[in-house]
Amino acid sequence: VSAITLAYHLHNQDPDKFVIPMLNIKQQDYPLKTELVFCLNKINIREEDLIFSDQLDLHTIDKVNLVLVDHNVLKPQYAELESKVSEVLDHHVQERAPDDSTKLTIEKVGSCSTLVAEKIFRENPEFAESDTLKLILETILQDTVLLSPSA
Numbered sequence: 001v002s003a004i005t006l007a008y009h010l011h012n013q014d015p016d017k018f019v020i021p022m023l024n025i026k027q028q029d030y031p032l033k034t035e036l037v038f039c040l041n042k043i044n045i046r047e048e049d050l051i052f053s054d055q056l057d058l059h060t061i062d063k064v065n066l067v068l069v070d071h072n073v074l075k076p077q078y079a080e081l082e083s084k085v086s087e088v089l090d091h092h093v094q095e096r097a098p099d100d101s102t103k104l105t106i107e108k109v110g111s112c113s114t115l116v117a118e119k120i121f122r123e124n125p126e127f128a129e130s131d132t133l134k135l136i137l138e139t140i141l142q143d144t145v146l147l148s149p150s151a
Contacts, residue, residue, distance in 0.1 A: 111143035
């Protein structure tokens with residue numbers, strides 16, 4: 001959800017920019033993500049509308065710019081694209097070494113969608129697209145087990 005909602009925001013900020021939200025899972029694993037499937041189906045996003053990590057080879061994209069969402073290191077097969085990572089939003093333990101060319105937002109919050117929402121509202125305080133906001137809210141509630149402090 002974080003990749004999808006951030007991509008939507010980035011495209012709205014610059015409609016001429018080609019933004020591809022690639023889910024960091026194989027397509028065959030998508031049905032196992034039952035909460036994700038449920039939330040996306042509610043807003044009419046189907047499996048065939050999504051791009052999965054086994055469907056797109058990032059090496060084939062000229063001038064690729066990567067924003068990592070909900071993880072802060074690239075998969076080993078993409079290690080040579082490290083210089084193409086411009087931004088990271090993540091809530092996991094920081095595994096990535098800081099560098100001057102990558103904007104890092106790594107905070108221990110219950111859901112990466114919290115960080116995405118903060119970025120969206122910081123850059124567009126008037127943002128009010130209801131499906132996107134519902135998707136962010138549902139994800140935060142799921143990731144935090146209904147805002148449980150122990151989540």
